[in-house]
Amino acid sequence: MRVMESALKALERFLKIDTAYVARGSFWLILGKAIGTIIALALSMLYARFLLKDAYGDYRYVLSVLGLLGVFALPGMGVAIRRAVSRGYDYAFIRGARIILFSSFGITLSGILIGSYLFWQGNAVLGAAFVIASFIAPFNESLSVWRGFFEGKMKFRKKTYYNIWAHVIYGLSMMSAMVAIIVWKLPHAQSMILLISTYFLSHAIPSAIFYRKTVRLISKESVDDPESIRYGLKLSALYVPQTASNYLDAIILYNLLGSSALAVYSFAIAIPEQMKAFLSTVQTVVFPKLSLKTNDRHTTQELKKTLPGKALKASILTGVLVVIYILAAPVLFRVLFPKYMESVLFSQIFTLSLIPFPFGVFNAALKAEGNMKKIYAYNTAVPFIQILALLVLIPSYGIWGAVGGRIIGRFANYFLPFLLFKK
Incomplete structure (x- = not known):
């Protein structure tokens, strides 16, 4: 325990941040991330x-297209809800x-059209x-906003x-679905239907349960933030290109190179993306504090310095x-994913995009500040940089093009908010 306290104090002196607060909040979030990982x-x-590479590639393709259709779920509304709740507007x-x-339900209509085609x-x-x-998908998307409520309230343990x-x-x-596929040796068609159905149901059912529990915590006298919905709608419109850039790599790879290439790429970025999710817990912890500090002009200027x-x-x-x-990557893949050793070098290069990750805190600072002009500039420029990079690089360089395009987009995602917040 003393060793941990000494380490936190040393880190506090080095970074000049309240490591005790970050550690308290991050502990519970990291615990959740650890179990999820x-x-x-x-x-x-x-x-x-x-699973054969073709089968796994098909599975990832469906999830990627549904992820792209997630623009209908107003992805910016979660940020607006978290921001409103952190300021006491629970009914938002x-x-x-x-x-x-x-x-x-735009996801439903679009999915039916794609399926029919x-x-x-x-x-x-x-x-x-x-x-x-x-x-x-619509029930999963709408009911999962309970996470934003607890983040806004800084109730990370709950x-x-x-x-x-x-x-x-x-x-x-x-x-259980995988065991059924293995034991009964289900063919590709039945395996796909079982995996996709199980994936979405196993997300939607817990979301419904925890949404209902969260609603019970809100007082009948709670007030709404008249600006939160408008703010969320504006953010969601800005998130359209960002959402597209997040899933475009997988969709292009699948259509140009096939399902096996998408499977190789998916395993290449899997561990680095889990590492990014761990690091993101710090941004989640600091967002409510940034929301409060950016209410005041003096403290905002101090943050910029x-x-x-x-x-x-x-x-x-x-x-x-x-x-x-x-x-460690070669050993990790040899032990965990021996059929995907060709993914190792892609994974090693892709993980370089995590080095400037701490500059992503300026993304949270921009959202907390609520300056729509800056947010608009960020949410349009960064995705278009990544989309352009992917469209240019993937047709010419395949998986390497996808890795390079994502790295370019990731660096833009870290440094553009920094430049905008400093203005």
Whole structure:
């Protein structure tokens, strides 16, 4: 315990941040992420060993297209809800969730159209997968906003408790589906339908349970933030290109190089993306405090002076983490994903994008500040940089093009908010 306290104090002197607060909040979030990562790792090992690359590539393709259709779920509304709740407007959570549910049925209509087209093209397996997923996805999208409520209230322990149960339900459900596929030797068509159905149901059911529990915590006298919905709608419009850039790599790879290439790429970025999720817990913890500090002009100016130095010092630590991963990656893949050793070099290069990750705190600072002009500039410029890079590089360089495009987009994502917040 004393060793931990000494380490936190040393880190506080180095970074000049309240490490006690970050550690308290991050502990519960990291615990939840750790359990989620263990479950994801176990599932990935099953996929790597018992699913053909083509089957796994098809599965990732469906999830990527549904992820792109997530623009109908108003992705910026979650940030607006978290911001409103952190300022005491609890009813914004309920109203925001209702609006997300209504809007999310755009996913259903789009999914039916895509599925119908695939049926017409003779691809009944993917067609059925899209139709099934499109009916479940709206409930998953709208009811999962309970996480933003607890983040806004800085109740990270409660959020982690619910998150752990959500991870466990999802993990056990997907493992059961994989066991059924292995034991009964299900063909590709039945395997796809089972995996897609289980994936979306195992997310939607826990979300419904925890949403209902969260609503019960809100007082009948709670007030709404008249600006939160408008702010969320504006953010969501800005998130359209960002959402597209997040899934475009997988969609282009699948259509140009096929499902096997997408499977190789998916495993290449899997561990670095889990590392990024761990690091993101710090941004989640500091967002409510940034929301309060950016209410005042004086404290905002102070943040502009102090945050850059802290981010630069923290980048040294993430650089060390990246070096460790690069050295360990061959062993990790040999043990965990032996059929995907061709993904190792892609993964090592991709993880370099994590070095400047601490500068991502300026993304949270921009959102907390609420300056729509700056947010608009960020949310349009960064995705278009990545989209352009992917469109240019993937047709010429395949998987390397996808890795390079993502790295370019990631660097733009870190440094453009820094420049905008400093203005």
